[in-house]
Amino acid sequence: MRLGIRTGHFYDGTTAAPRSNVTVVIDDGRIAQVVAGDASVEADRTYEAVSVVPGLINCHVHLEMNGQPDTLSVYLLRTPIERTLDVALNARLSLEAGVTTVRDLGGAEASAIALRDAVARGEHVGPTIVPAGRALCMTGGHGHFIGRETDGPWDARKAVREQLKAGAGCIKLIATGGVLTKGAVPGQDQLSEEEMRAAITEARTHGMRVAAHAIGTNGIKNALRAGVNSIEHGHLLDDEAIGLFKERGTYLVPTLAAVWRIYENVSSGAQPGYVVRKATELFEHAGENIRKAWKAGVTIAGGSDAGTPYNRHEDYAYEVELMSTVLGMTPQQALTAATATAAQLIGVDAGVLAEGRPADLLLLDRDAGADVRALREPRVVIKGGAVAHERA
Ligand SMILES: [Zn+2]
Numbered sequence: 001m002r003l004g005i006r007t008g009h010f011y012d013g014t015t016a017a018p019r020s021n022v023t024v025v026i027d028d029g030r031i032a033q034v035v036a037g038d039a040s041v042e043a044d045r046t047y048e049a050v051s052v053v054p055g056l057i058n059c060h061v062h063l064e065m066n067g068q069p070d071t072l073s074v075y076l077l078r079t080p081i082e083r084t085l086d087v088a089l090n091a092r093l094s095l096e097a098g099v100t101t102v103r104d105l106g107g108a109e110a111s112a113i114a115l116r117d118a119v120a121r122g123e124h125v126g127p128t129i130v131p132a133g134r135a136l137c138m139t140g141g142h143g144h145f146i147g148r149e150t151d152g153p154w155d156a157r158k159a160v161r162e163q164l165k166a167g168a169g170c171i172k173l174i175a176t177g178g179v180l181t182k183g184a185v186p187g188q189d190q191l192s193e194e195e196m197r198a199a200i201t202e203a204r205t206h207g208m209r210v211a212a213h214a215i216g217t218n219g220i221k222n223a224l225r226a227g228v229n230s231i232e233h234g235h236l237l238d239d240e241a242i243g244l245f246k247e248r249g250t251y252l253v254p255t256l257a258a259v260w261r262i263y264e265n266v267s268s269g270a271q272p273g274y275v276v277r278k279a280t281e282l283f284e285h286a287g288e289n290i291r292k293a294w295k296a297g298v299t300i301a302g303g304s305d306a307g308t309p310y311n312r313h314e315d316y317a318y319e320v321e322l323m324s325t326v327l328g329m330t331p332q333q334a335l336t337a338a339t340a341t342a343a344q345l346i347g348v349d350a351g352v353l354a355e356g357r358p359a360d361l362l363l364l365d366r367d368a369g370a371d372v373r374a375l376r377e378p379r380v381v382i383k384g385g386a387v388a389h390e391r392a
Contacts, residue, residue, distance in 0.1 A: 055100025
C-alpha cells in the first residue's frame with residue numbers, strides 16, 4: 001500500500017521547526033519520502049491534512065482499567081475474562097484516538113502481554129504495546145491487589161524473573177504509596193532503595209527498562225539513586241530530586257491527567273473518600289513542582305495513567321494539553337514529550353517521522369503547533385503504513 005499525504009504543517013516529533021507544504025509518501029509500512037510542495041506522487045490513495053504529526057505514545061496506561069470511579073471495583077467486581085475483553089477494547093479505543101504506542105504499567109493478568117503479540121501478528125487491532133506485567137510492590141504496598149508483592153533484594157530479583165518469564169517488556173516498581181490503594185500514603189517510602197537496585201540490576205541483565213511509581217519526596221530520590229529509567233508521577237519532588245534527575249538523565253512522566261480527572265469529578269460522589277482526599281492534596285502541589293522540574297531542564301515524557309478514575313484511554317490528548325497549559329510547554333514541546341521523547345524513554349522505533357522510519361502518524365484538521373487541542377479526534381490514524389482509523 002502506497003499513500004500520499006499533502007499537508008500544510010509537518011511536525012516530525014522533534015522540536016525542529018515544522019516544515020510547510022510538503023507531501024509525505026508512505027510505502028511498505030515506512031515513510032519513503034517527504035518532498036516539498038504539491039509534488040505529484042504515485043500512490044494508491046492520497047489525502048490532505050492541515051497538519052501531520054507522529055502517532056502519540058502514552059508511556060503510562062493500565063489497559064485493564066476503563067476509568068471506573070473506584071479502581072478496586074475493577075478487581076473485586078469484574079472477572080479476569082471481563083478484564084481481558086477490556087484490555088482489547090481499550091487498546092482499540094487508544095488507537096482510534098491516535099495513540100499508536102502504549103506502555104502498560106501493570107495489571108493483574110498477562111492480557112496486555114498476550115495482546116501485544118496478537119497485535120504484532122496482525123490478529124487484533126491496537127497500538128504497539130510495551131507491557132510491564134505485574135508491578136513489584138512491597139507486601140501490602142500500593143497496588144498490592146494486582147501487584148507481585150516482594151520483600152528483600154533476592155525476592156525482588158525473582159519477581160523480575162517472573163515478569164520476564166511471563167513475557168513482560170519492561171518492569172514497574174512501586175517506590176512509594178499511592179492514591180488508589182486504601183491505606184497507602186503517597187508521601188511514604190515503600191520498596192527500599194536496596195530492593196529497587198536489585199530489581200534494576202536483574203532487569204538490565206535481560207535488557208529491560210524500569211519505571212518507578214514514586215510520589216513522595218524521599219521515595220522519588222530512592223528510585224533515582226537506585227537507577228530507574230523513569231519516575232512516574234513525581235508529584236512531591238524537591239530541588240535535590242531535580243538535581244538527581246538531571247545528573248542521571250532520568251525521565252519524568254508526570255501523569256497530570258490522573259490527578260486532574262479525579263479532582264474535576266469530585267462532585268460525582270462515586271469515588272472513595274480516601275482517593276478524593278489524597279488526590280486533592282497532590283493537586284495543590286503537583287502542577288507547581290512539575291513545572292519547576294520542567295523549567296530546570298528535567299526531561300519530561302508523556303504518560304497519562306489512563307484507566308484511573310475518569311481518565312480514559314481515548315483521552316490522552318488531555319494529558320498533552322495539560323503539559324502545555326500547566327507546565328508551560330509550547331504546543332510543539334508538549335507534542336515532542338508525547339512522541340519523540342516518549343519513544344526514547346520506552347525504547348521503541350516510533351515517535352519521529354523521517355525517511356525510512358515506521359509510518360505511525362496522524363492527519364489533523366487543525367495545526368497542532370498552534371493549538372494542541374488539534375490532537376483530539378484525529379481525522380485519520382495511520383499505523384505501520386496502513387490506515388487504522390478514519391473518522392466518519
Ligand atoms: Zn499507574
